[in-house]
Amino acid sequence: MRRLALCLLTFAVLSGCDDMTTQPKQKVYTPLVAPAKTPSDTVQFEQKPVAPPPVTLALLERGQERFRIYCTPCHSELGDGHGMIVQRGFPPPPSYHIDRLRAAPVEHFYDVITHGYGAMYSYANRVQPADRWAIAAYIRALQLSQHASIADVPADQRGKMQ
Amino acid sequence: MAAIFRPSANLAAKLILLGTAGAFLALIAWWWGFPRTNYVRNVRWTVDQPVPFSHQHHVAGLGIDCRFCHTSVEVASNAGLPPTYTCMTCHSQIWTNAALLAPVRDSLANDKPIVWHRINNLPEYVYFNHSIHIAKGVGCSSCHGAVDRLPLMSKQASFTMGFCTSCHSNPGPNLRPQSEIFNTEWHRTADTPSPAALMKLYHIPDRNLTDCSICHR
Numbered sequence: 544m545r546r547l548a549l550c551l552l553t554f555a556v557l558s559g560c561d562d563m564t565t566q567p568k569q570k571v572y573t574p575l576v577a578p579a580k581t582p583s584d585t586v587q588f589e590q591k592p593v594a595p596p597p598v599t600l601a602l603l604e605r606g607q608e609r610f611r612i613y614c615t616p617c618h619s620e621l622g623d624g625h626g627m628i629v630q631r632g633f634p635p636p637p638s639y640h641i642d643r644l645r646a647a648p649v650e651h652f653y654d655v656i657t658h659g660y661g662a663m664y665s666y667a668n669r670v671q672p673a674d675r676w677a678i679a680a681y682i683r684a685l686q687l688s689q690h691a692s693i694a695d696v697p698a699d700q701r702g703k704m705q
Numbered sequence: 706m707a708a709i710f711r712p713s714a715n716l717a718a719k720l721i722l723l724g725t726a727g728a729f730l731a732l733i734a735w736w737w738g739f740p741r742t743n744y745v746r747n748v749r750w751t752v753d754q755p756v757p758f759s760h761q762h763h764v765a766g767l768g769i770d771c772r773f774c775h776t777s778v779e780v781a782s783n784a785g786l787p788p789t790y791t792c793m794t795c796h797s798q799i800w801t802n803a804a805l806l807a808p809v810r811d812s813l814a815n816d817k818p819i820v821w822h823r824i825n826n827l828p829e830y831v832y833f834n835h836s837i838h839i840a841k842g843v844g845c846s847s848c849h850g851a852v853d854r855l856p857l858m859s860k861q862a863s864f865t866m867g868f869c870t871s872c873h874s875n876p877g878p879n880l881r882p883q884s885e886i887f888n889t890e891w892h893r894t895a896d897t898p899s900p901a902a903l904m905k906l907y908h909i910p911d912r913n914l915t916d917c918s919i920c921h922r
Contacts, residue, residue: 567829
């Protein structure tokens with residue numbers, strides 16, 4: 544009788560065994576039923592305005608990296624708007640090298656990334672504010688690259704270019 | 706008195722004994738080996754998804770970077786699964802009538818996320834963090850394989866503890882330069898810095914990366 548009881552107890556304890564791959568946390572996330580009232584003039588944490596940082600080489604390199612991830616599919620590496628997705632049928636965006644965009648303030652590019660423009664969706668949840676400035680700075684560099692003259696090159700380096 | 710068994714019974718008895726031993730060994734081999742098969746571990750087995758999304762088309766065909774969709778991979782533990790909004794960035798304009806993409810359009814229209822089926826699953830007692838692996842020179846393809854060649858996504862490694870520790874006990878050979886992290890076709894060449902040089906570059910300590918607390922809490 545004792546042996547049977549021990550046997551049953553063992554099975555009862557063993558029944559609790561699994562490989563423990565599922566371990567629900569004690570504090571589960573419970574969202575608010577309705578959004579609490581937000582005071583006026585508040586913005587989401589990620590969306591707080593960020594002042595344009597000073598343009599440095601590091602900023603441009605960061606901008607180039609982010610540009611290649613998020614922008615080149617449509618705008619292409621050159622910024623002329625003939626990216627791969629455009630080649631597959633997406634309405635072509637304007638080239639960065641037209642007069643309107645060359646004259647546009649740098650904030651314009653920041654705002655377009657944040658809010659989208661025409662067929663372009665917002666990139667606010669993909670590109671963080673600091674990176675938007677980096678991309679805007681890189682777009683300025685791209686614009687310069689297509690409108691540079693030999694006079695822009697330092698005198699001692701001109702020999703290499705010609 | 707005549708023998709009960711004919712001489713040929715000797716052979717039969719031996720065969721039965723051998724067969725029983727063989728069957729027993731086969732059973733043990735199956736019991737040990739079957740849970741370790743790719744079939745049980747779902748390695749290279751595709752999973753039915755609401756939309757048959759092709760990484761091959763989007764990565765190799767169109768050249769879209771991993772981070773276009775998996776935006777948080779560099780900064781968070783979770784690489785991030787794109788919201789429908791990301792899909793519709795392009796598909797609001799191209800393939801707008803494709804029946805294949807109806808679930809994507811419905812998802813955006815009804816504000817209901819697409820429920821994808823998980824492919825790479827870790828037990829909940831493993832605290833894996835993508836961002837630190839990216840920062841320390843482990844590329845996507847080291848665990849996820851050549852994603853750009855997969856028309857349908859599937860698990861490319863066993864993701865068992867043995868898989869993790871095989872690298873944690875000797876990370877050097879699996880490290881790559883920071884510029885190659887998202888290159889799905891990368892492999893070590895003659896120009897690649899040596900494993901020891903990469904370990905130094907990424908400040909990977911001599912401290913034991915196989916300590917329990919590295920992954921478990």
